[in-house]
Amino acid sequence: MFTLHWKPVRTSALPIYKQIADLIKGKIETGEWPVGSKLPTERALAQELGVNRSTVVAAYAELSAEGLIEGKSGRGTVITNNTWTLLAAAPPPDWNAYVHAGAHQPNLPAIREINQAEFIPGIIRLGTGELSPELFPKEKMQSVLRRLIAQIDALGYEEPKGLLRLREQVSRYLLGKGIEASPDSILIVSGSLQALQLISVGLLHRGSTILLEKPSYLYSIHVFQSAGMELYGLPIEQDYQDFLRRLTDVKKLKNAALLYTIPSFHNPTGRVMSEENRRKLLSVCERERLPVIEDDVYGDLWIDTSPPPPLKAYDKTGSVLYTGSLSKTVSAGLRIGWIVGPVPVIDRLADIKMQTDYGSSSLSQWVAAEWLESGVYEEHVQEVRKQLRKRRELALIVLHKYFNDIACWEKSGGGFYIWLKIKADISPEKLFAKALEEGILLNPGNIYDRNDRQHMRISYAYAKPAELEEGLYRLSKIIREIKS
């Protein structure tokens, strides 16, 4: 947990062990490293600083002699005191107890490990659900910013639902998908994760049940679980027939409050729900009065043919809350998305957003509006589709070459993902750990379905083509090794 971000000064008169001890003493004295916390192991710290383990041992010995730390058997080295507490003999607040309190659960350990490993230099990220930095539209973003510079008169708080100009542009953009939504029925959010967060705290009771596809992206975040809700997953196959057949019964059985679905380029399977199935789904939901959250963040990223219109385009009863975003198409760093739905629902969610963060970055909202209004968005998305096609082709060729006998997969028609099924019983934890050792970061299937032990989400969107090829090759070797 603790790192020093520091290098020993080898030219100093002060011995290195003393430098280390002083540095850590500073962290302890200011309370930045609080009493009760564990220090890094001697081995880990020696590695981080590029020194011998014996140097760290000497530093810890000095801190220990001063009564600041203590080696506890089985618990590592723990901070037991700081100079202030030594002087005053009154312990500081027990932040560790606070850290374990709170209604929110910590992120899944696997997700946290992935979040951290993403920043290891040189790692090949085979599962990352983000466009490659190579595909970042640098020139287009620069031209958008250049045009904006002259226009920005003030950057204050915006209206509760977000910058009107952006909502007007989103309204116009949605019309192109067959969705009629006035700016009043649109709320600008900081990415579609925040959309789900607002829905969970603003519209649902604790203990509600959310129906969803299994596997699903929703299992990888715990926005609903943190708010005290249950997830109930209905397996999807390519044709969605069982899913649709069982939906009514499951809704009744579980008294479900909501259905969460990703009908276009589903995350993680890449599947697309057919137009017929969309109509069927909506008619079941209307009959059962089951509101729907439609997550459409991948809809624009088709490779072969455009997917059918969103559920929201057929929705004549206001049953669907629709979410979209620029994170997958233009830039995740803008943190701009939207929710579309009946006005009273949008009003309510806007009110909660105001209580949470007083609205999304105005600067990002201006930029997003200019992207949509200028037509640059449409141009860019066409280019992204071309690039995704190339990358998907490469992924399919490489998979065919190295995985034919050990895995199977469906060809994806858009979005970022191939849902790879390994034909062998391999522990996902072991595979993840082994791959990480070899410099490859995976998104194992059990992130998207707790019981899954066979799949992996392969993203062809993030890694550079050469890395994608190299990473998949190495992965196939690792799988063969573990298998044998």
Next chain:
Amino acid sequence: MFTLHWKPVRTSALPIYKQIADLIKGKIETGEWPVGSKLPTERALAQELGVNRSTVVAAYAELSAEGLIEGKSGRGTVITNNTWTLLAAAPPPDWNAYVHAGAHQPNLPAIREINQAEFIPGIIRLGTGELSPELFPKEKMQSVLRRLIAQIDALGYEEPKGLLRLREQVSRYLLGKGIEASPDSILIVSGSLQALQLISVGLLHRGSTILLEKPSYLYSIHVFQSAGMELYGLPIEQDYQDFLRRLTDVKKLKNAALLYTIPSFHNPTGRVMSEENRRKLLSVCERERLPVIEDDVYGDLWIDTSPPPPLKAYDKTGSVLYTGSLSKTVSAGLRIGWIVGPVPVIDRLADIKMQTDYGSSSLSQWVAAEWLESGVYEEHVQEVRKQLRKRRELALIVLHKYFNDIACWEKSGGGFYIWLKIKADISPEKLFAKALEEGILLNPGNIYDRNDRQHMRISYAYAKPAELEEGLYRLSKIIREIKS
């Protein structure tokens, strides 16, 4: 709640009442205005559209004849059906029930009213806690953006704690205030409201008690109350002596989990805690193991003399979680703030932030880093201080001229506010409503202390000087009228 954002087409062959009816029919058909919602009153809609009330009556009559709406006695006109439900006889999901569910409470009605009234054209905002758009550093922001354009290579997701470059700059900036905090102990957030939000869900149990100053900004938001916590306010006077004397007992009596304080240019009173009182406060908190949230968003905005160093600068036990932001000094629209504290606490809050919105806008973070790094921030803040001084002088002169016999106040040494005390028993609701009628938006004292019926928060930061003078003059007249 519903507005049309539309003007009748007077040149059309279609009569205006028919145009209105068709427009509303569209909203009902798509479910944007759901079944069960109330339509605007005929009077309100006629006013919005600039038509006779009889035109709206005719439009509603047509919708009523088609079975879409119904006048219900005492409840106004309600949407009872839509074409889809007429066809299918199955009601859509009852969103109204959802809107009233959810763990989060809606914002205080007064706050919501203020949020909305802020966008009434021509209104004079006498209480707004934001720098005037006139003071927006347009040229500086343009030059910062121009320098950034060339640097931005990609705008993806950032590290969980935020852009490292920004955290390094915040670390350097805090050193100038006497706070030693490494980038690891800093979390970038979307404004300091989000800081409180993350603390409330990440560190505290439901049912915890938060101690705070009375009055306090914290009463005007309900980030802690929404998470099931109690607020307990201890009155502050100018010298804080009673406050400090009672703190230990109240902490014990209430078993309080946390103290929230704004030691520099307190919101809404403008007061500054002396250095001696800061040391006393911290020593009580350390002895009682009472963690502190120090809100320092106004600290840089001193007018006469710089305030004493923040509590965090004296904190040797890691007892203080410190929050700051660029919202009050540079631009609220960037939505950039920070929390500083012990590393395990910051790790925990970063984890929750990742679950909430995957981090703040990268673009805003780049901009904030460039502001701090280039020294433009310091230049700008010096200019803001000068402008605030002029505005405060003006406010004091105008108050002296018109309020001398009807109110009293303390001279503020920085920040945005004067806490005006009216020497008469006037209902705050009545005063607020009357002022709004006269085009003046107030922040009455009961927003910051439920039982307060005497104060008003006057901000000299927002309204233009001429408006400030005019607004205060009109306000004094209104008070005199109501009084008599």
